[in-house]
Amino acid sequence: MDVTKTETATALVALVEANPTLVLIDDKKFEDFYEHVKAEAKALPVDLSTEKGRKAIKSMAHKIARTKTAIDEAGKKLNAEARAKIDAVDESRRKIRERFDALKDEVRAPLTEWEEAEEERLAKVERFFNRMDACSKVALDDTAESVKYRHESLSLITVELEVFHSRHTEAVQALDRTLSVLRDAYDRLTREEEERTELARLRAEKEERERQEAERKAAEERAEIERRVAEERKAREEAEAKRQEEERAKIAQEAEEKAKREAAEKLEAERKEMQAKLEDMQRRAREEEEARHNAEVARKQAEERAEREKQEAAEREKEHARLSEEFAKERERKAAEAERQRIEREKAEQERVEREQREADAKRQADREHRGKVMGAAKAAIIEIGIPEDLAKDIVLAIAAGNVPHVSIQF
Structure with a gap:
């Protein structure tokens, strides 16, 4: 059972090294891959008393960093490809919106002009009544002349x-x-x-x-x-x-x-x-x-x-x-x-x-x-x-x- 599991992990590592995007689109594969890397790192003896032991720790840390960089670079590339597709779709959407908006404005223009005129008329009416209300109020500092x-x-x-x-x-x-x-x-x-x-x-x-x-x-x-x-x-x-x-x-x-x-x-x-x-x-x-x-x-x-x-x-x-x-x-x-x-x-x-x-x-x-x-x-x-x-x-x-x-x- 342990042999089979080890073989599976080894195969997964080979796949990830060949195509790092696998762990970006599949959470299960990432967890398995991460646990394998973690187990490998934990299995490394920690011997700081010898040059060899210290180099082994340094080599393992460097390997983990390279793995992280490879996955991150793959993610950037995947994002760039996706962003190019999104930008193309957005450009098409923009052109479509502009043409339909122009058509809508053309069809609605007579109504818009009427609404604007009606809005101005109503505003004029409102200003008239506001003016009547304001002018009918005689303040304490008003004079007969004012x-x-x-x-x-x-x-x-x-x-x-x-x-x-x-x-x-x-x-x-x-x-x-x-x-x-x-x-x-x-x-x-x-x-x-x-x-x-x-x-x-x-x-x-x-x-x-x-x-x-x-x-x-x-x-x-x-x-x-x-x-x-x-x-x-x-x-x-x-x-x-x-x-x-x-x-x-x-x-x-x-x-x-x-x-x-x-x-x-x-x-x-x-x-x-x-x-x-x-x-x-x-x-x-x-x-x-x-x-x-x-x-x-x-x-x-x-x-x-x-x-x-x-x-x-x-x-x-x-x-x-x-x-x-x-x-x-x-x-x-x-x-x-x-x-x-x-x-x-x-x-x-x-x-x-x-x-x-x-x-x-x-x-x-x-x-x-x-x-x-x-x-x-x-x-x-x-x-x-x-x-x-x-x-x-x-x-x-x-x-x-x-x-x-x-x-x-x-x-």
Whole structure:
């Protein structure tokens, strides 16, 4: 039994060496051949201690490598032959496909042209309804002018029966409905813009009245201050004139009384002089000298009083000038303060208007984003139940526009 098996293996080895492709197309032959090679390799004694033993191992490994290479080369050759046949078949297939495709395109050309025209017509119809839907939506940042422009643009559209076919009536109604929406929006936006203009005018008039009232009050305050200063100056001048008059009267009275006393003394001296001429002459000389001295003293006192009064008058004039200068500075300060307050009011108003504008812009942006999220979620939910995305989008837009009765989107 073992002899027969060995002979069979030896014959198989001879066949494979003659035609290596046998093991490529027959798995059973490959397994038998491989097991034979493996058994032969395993039967080789492993003796690494001698040169002969090492060469024997090296020779066996080289034999196995040659066997592998021979089988692989045979496989490559077999593949090349098969690939040449496949390439020839593929070339025939390509020519056949091209000729049949050309014939198909020639036969289908009229239908293709009609389908393309029909596709363009349907796309045009779809663009029309999309435009009607988009134009009927009035955004928060739309103005009366932009709405008017859309209305005028749509008014030029002609709804042709040969384009819309069965949807002609629907298209006419959509155009009329959109034009009506835009007319209503234009009227509303025009009223709102007029109201904003009127509000701005009333605000400006109020500010002008407040400014005029502030200027009037400032003028009244300036007039009151000037009146008080004038009254105080007049009172001081009258008091000074009265004091000077009283001073002059007092001096005159003192001089008169002094003159009377001197006259009496003189008479008394003359009387006594009659009694003792020499004594009287000597005494009279002394008295006259004393009188002259007193007169000189009185004159000097009068001059000193006059100089003092002159200096006091100069001081009063200087004080008056100082008060006038302070009043002028105070008036300029109040005018500057009024101007500063006016500028601050204008600045505050400008900042308020800009803040309101920013808040309105942010609110519009947030509203657009919120509406987009809600409508996106609604579209996704419709798509999940098997509706195509473009149809789901149209459904959501129609609901949002209020074109689906008894159905709405809660934003």
